[in-house]
Amino acid sequence: MKQTPIPTAKSSSGLRRIIRQMNALLRPLNFMEERKRKYGDFYQITFKNSPPTIMTSNPQAIEDIFTASPDKFEVGKGNKGLSFLVGDHSLLLLDGKAHKNRRRLLMPSFHGESLQECSHKIVSITKKVCDRWQINEPFKIRPYMQEITLRVILNVVFGLDSGSRYERLRELLTKLLETFNTPLSSSLIFFPILQKDWGKFSPWGRFLLLKEEIRQLIYAEIKERRSLSTSEKSNRRDIFSLLLLARDENGEGMTNEELHDELIALLFAGHETTASGLAWLFYWIHYLPEVQDKLRFELDSLGENPDYKEINNLPYLDAVISETLRIYPIAAGTFGRRLTTSMSVMGYDLEPETWLLISIYSLHHREDLYPNSKQFKPERFLQKTYSPYEYIPFGGGNRRCLGSALALLEMKLVAATVLSRFQLELTSKRQMLPVRRGLTLAPPASFKMIVKNKID
Template identity: 45%
Template sequence: MKLPEGPKTPALLLAYQFETDPLRFMDAMSDRYGDIFTIMADSTPMVIVSNPEGMKQIFTNSKEITASGKLNQDGASIVGSNGLLALDGLPHRNRRKLLMSPMRQTQTQAYGQHICKTTEKVMSQLAVGKSFLAYPTMQKITLEVVLPSLFGLHEGERYEQFRELFSKLISYARSRWLDISLSYPFLKRDLGRWSPWGYWLYLQRQFDKLLHAEIEECRQQVDPLRTDVLSELVSACDETGQPMAYEYIRDLFPSLLFGGQDASATAISWALYWIHSTPGVRERLLEELDSLGESLDPAKIITLPYLSAVCNESLRIYPTQVITFPRLVESPIEVMGYKLDPGTVVRGCIYLTHQREDLYPQPKQFRPERFLEKEYSPYEFLPFGGGARRCPGELLALVEMKLVLATILSRYQLALAHQKVEKPKAIGVNYPPASGLKIVMLGQRPRQERSQQLLSSIN
């Protein structure tokens, strides 16, 4: 086997460099070794690919290179051993199909008004003339948006219980205490809710209690009009034709929850940064939004070309998945001229693909126009991953991103609290602005400005 070149640095030091600053680490590897290189993980070679042709080979040669669930077992303590990431073959295809069904285009549009109203509710609580942190504010919005899509909950006691519990779950999942417990197996002991691991198990038991109650109510009060994920799973059968077992239903939610809140909040926060720091972007967006008139129709908003381009460019610079989930070479195969033997792990680096000069000239610059000038293949632009492990919530995430941004921009005037360049910070698998992105709420957008924008767009 001829492996691509790679660093000879000890594995522990490489792991430290990656965990400390993943994006800088990837940039350094790419500068030195190009668009394919090898990192040794103990005795297992891990080949990192960022060339679009290499990406295509990884995603399409599914027999030789499998999206093996066993490679994702390290995350089972967080997202469940029966979750989508841990499954393979027929169980994976069956449950992925079930999750995709309530997120189809026609159904995600039904959440449009809720997304806009939730955004308006949260933003209206901010004090005029005061600064706020965009990232936690967007987290608050995205959490309230994800509850109806996952559980069909819009209000009431159980809605509030789920909202409060999910805030605690997500916050603790990103905490140093849980990270330490996962890093040292001897600390994974339940010593009560005041111990690091015991508190995590306590939160999981609280989630089980709430979910059990919601499932029972869903089974007793069948509503054919419900389109949320939970109702779909409760009425569905697994790959053997039997009703879905509770643990199968439960373990499908954590990854959807983390992605639905954290990843979406990160993407929206970066978009707000680029919109307010790049000359001309906000003005062009407002002109496009104002062309729809006073009553903004969510179905029309999500089709706006420049808004879509702004969202894509934000996701290009800092994608929701920086690196693909690992794949395992099962049969000898050649990738980009290198012969890889069984046992080799292969991963695509989405971040580096999105930084290629040949695809995206001046890649560090925020330039939405590039998505109006060219259509990119799914191996050139892939912010939600690709192949069998592509994010099933991609459609809902894009709808949410567009509607949240449209609501904020059309209703409010904001300004960055400072002009310093924002840097990303790794929080779990997401890379939100390191500062949280401090923004000043200037107030509601004057109706006169909207009218002037509308007239200029007509003329």
């Protein structure tokens, strides 16, 4: 039987292409919704003399992609655009056996016992950071959430939580990410032509200087750690020490450059995203009073000083976080996957080198899966179990987010700690929509809250 052709969106060039890219950058939700309305949930974009790009938000196509052998795709090449931030040697840019081995090495640090050990740290960092809030003084919540998640990931990755090198690193990483903290400044990432070093007063020049200082600090830390004895290294439980001890099949350890890139990648991937997730979580809890009431009721049922494991297992809190990551997913799409061989997706035979892109946002707004998808309704996650091809805030398959369990644990413990100590309000009752922040979608940077009461 003859297949119906795949709907095709025409590629544009020159000025039209720039307008289209600016549209995607500055009006991301409208752009994705318009495309879906026009072309459906499985369409292609064709370019002259090159294989097409498939864009999908169809659960069957997503299942085909996530369950296929990882050998069928290359992801590192697609992530090459991230090397300005994370270098060329991190997990994000690896493929094949090297990628598999690196994931296997890192995975235990983000799961099970290692993760439970972080709980205490997450709570104590949250208390320390949020205790600076003053009654009746409006404050931007994002920087506080970013400070919490950065302190947590520095602890997980480096095992550091004090000292001048640690404080400087924290300060520099925060400043570096500020380079892309508005929709317009995010264009630096998407338009390489803007990446011009015109000295320290130009955005790109400043970015390069900060990056270099971070590199030097990390290299100093690598040098110091390498000089520790093997037993000193094995006694430490952080990821840095794990990477220092790792050997490949030829008995070779990682080079300084490889170590640097991996550490940087984990630091970035591990805190920007979670900070945005937390900012949204506080928005929804305070935008919808009934959500806050139910959440407080559930948290109160645990009594004073609840066990962290009990908080982690609360069903309504879990549903509120799931809905937060559904309605405005932090990553609007997964990494691009490039076919290394031909492959059948949804019954269509796709040729090698075709790019496959999955729109998380469009999938999470399918009315057949999420009726009234624009409404925030945590109950959907209590009434139905979604498959890993219907709900994918952390992507899937062999590239599924390595830190998803850490991110969820952080969101739960930070929310429970803050709600038990403060009564907060939004400073504006207006509905908030996501804006582009670097590679992700986030609440607007101006988002403010106010402390109405501190709970003793």
